[in-house]
Amino acid sequence: MTILTNATAAAAPAVADDQRLNRLLLRKLMPLLIVVYVMSFLDRTNIALAKASMGIDLGLSAAAYGLGAGLFFLTYALAEVPSNLIMHRVGARFWITRIMITWGLLSAGMAFVQGETSFYIMRLLLGVAEAGLFPGVMLYLTYWFDREQRARATGYFLLGVCLANILSGPLGGALLELDGLLGWHGWQWLFVIEGLPAVALAYVVWKKLPDGPASAPWLSAADARDIEQRLNAEKALAPQQSRLSQMFADKQIWLAIAVYFAHQITIYTVIFFLPGIIGTYAALTPLQIGLLTSVPWIAAAIGAATLPRLATSPGRCRTLLFFGLLTMAAGLLLASLSNSFIGLIGFSLTALMLFVVQSIIFVFPSSRLSGNALAAGLAFVTTCGLLGGFVGPSVMGLIEQTTGNTRNGLWLIAALLVLAALISTRLRQGQEP
Template identity: 70%
Template sequence: MTITRSPEELTVPRDPATLNRLLFVKLMPLLIAAYVLSFLDRTNIALAKHQLDVDLGISAAAYGLGAGLFFLTYALSEVPSNLIMHRVGARFWIARIMVTWGLISAAMAFVQGETSFYVLRLLLGIAEAGLFPGVMLYLTYWFGREQRARATGYFLLGVCFANIIGGPLGAALMQMDGLMGWHGWQWMFMLEGLPAVFFAYVVWKKLPDRPSKAPWLSPAEAEQIERQLASEAEEGAGHSGHSLKQCLTPQILLAIFVYFCHQITIYTVIFFLPGIIGKYGDLSVLQIGFLTSLPWLAAAAGAIVLPRFASTAQRARRILVSGLLTMALGLAIASQAGPVLSLLGFCLSALMFFVVQSIIFLYPASRLKGAALAGGLGFVNSCGLLGGFFGPSVMGMIEQSTGNAVNGLKFIAVVLVVAALAALRLRQGHERNSAKGGALNDAQRQSA
């Protein structure tokens, strides 16, 4: 039942808590669903790893390289994609992204060998580029500092849901092996790729570009949201946040380094966890799929519960550092223990995956505005996602040379400890301005 408001009520904005709840209800389900589909199509090759080797002769090293190649073109295309979205609007651009990646993901069903595998992974990276930083930019149009980490955490649930359902769903689709002469992995790529094309129409019809374009907000409410966010942007970025050169400041480069280390971990687990679990014993593809989903249940719990506590700059930094250390501890356990404790280690690490990621993007968003914010978020995501190339590629080489993928987990645990030490130095833009204001006030008091 739709509740209508009288003309008198439309002139008075709803209270902030009610308005925030409305924004979450109207926006987040669409964005989460889009991210679920993107991750299904980006990572479903993990379940096909063994079959690609058997049917096409794609080795572990070639698989790791192909898994990582996606991130090279993805990274190169992020900044231009976000700048285009800033100009043409989120509704059109996100729908365009979904159509192209859905078609190319479905085309993975026609891979013939290593070369076509590499080419399609490169094309998929170009097609999907811009979705994540585009949504990070889009959230700055709707949510203030206190709510943005929570909104980002909810958005990242898409990764969790994709990996929770992706294992069992992909395994079930691969049971279609032999139907109409196709391999199971071919059916999986085709039937998981096409839904993105159809969902693009829903995004086009339902996702408003900005508060002023939302039919479910009154003009007064839209104006209130946009005025408040503009004020926050001015406070955080100061007078220099419009320049793209601000993307090269020490603080943003530090955020990029932390994000790079984080992404190494995420994509190593995504692309190699099914293979690691497959060596626990005599397990069917369906059993591997269900066990693979367990760490992502932990990741979903973390994304739902913890980002809301990052409501101040100090809390955000403490959660970020402790999250990185928790991820390192989980991988250290997974690299040393037997099957049960190893899986628990992966769950412990995954608990903090999207808590950490939801906080990292607060730092560049607090220091940039305008076109620099659009390009800057794309730049941060581009550089960070090179970890998605580095991690799987290194893991593939380690597995090829040692015969055991878990040996690479020790290296990644050390990388995460270094990232935690670096994160201690991160500061949000309004912290900088508050510190300057405090120093100025002290100087004025002393001169008086």
């Protein structure tokens, strides 16, 4: 009993110190990363609010809009792996700064599209410019947090998506009402005013974001050493694959991709088509549509801020994934059956689990890879998953044009989510057989 008591007493300071370090890392790193992601999502998804007015002013059909929305993800996905490998070599601070400058300028440049062709080209270029941000941050978090804390940190990071979508509705609706000011359409003001701040924020990233614990001015040398020792000890307990050939041969990577693919189809279908679906509920102004569009993202923020912290073991990760995906499917089914504000409740139910699921998915591949394979693997999972960001809006646009009702496509996505839930039960982390 004395031995156990002494061991417990000796371990208590170490646990307290780990908790102190984790709180410090979350406080110092996450606010800036969250703001970066807010900007990112404002700039990649503001065409959802611009859809109706751009369609009238430029003559874009529903199918052309869906294709243009999806083309972003095609080039984004193709550039993910090389972008992450470059970041692994040159450092997060430089590469994320570069990403922000190029995407901010191109997003503002969307104000000058003239028709379908220029719309497609700008969306393709924007995808290349922003490629690597999300998998880059997923890689960056592995430099600071162990597996037990990584899902929580990822959940906080994904709050950026929630905040962006909460803000984008009212902000975008207000900017659209600038229509006619100085001879510009409202959607042109939307792109310029939401695009240029990303360039300014890039300067803050360059000044404030450390490449790793050793270069963080707010960490003592002892704290930086403790973080690196903790991460190295975790790697030693669960030997990881460092060669790209091993990554491609690991069936767990492909299972994670399958789940992420269904997830990405869902999230970008909701992002790009939610404003239009809400617009069918009643005679609403752009500002009213924007305000109602923010409701599901408030639910998403609640989920991202509270539930990922429960994913502290492989079993809990699988349980949260399984029930999270089923909850998302149930919400879409409810939304598809109701052409009223009850449908908004369904979308909110789906949104509640969107970033709970996403924050956990990446724990599985990151637990099985290291070195270049980790950088490439996280980007590869994102690449394949983001093809869902191309497929979802494109298919939904075709369904809307063919049937006259966007909600018909929600049944198909709900079925994919149920299949993904079943696949998630087979996922394993590095130390599991």
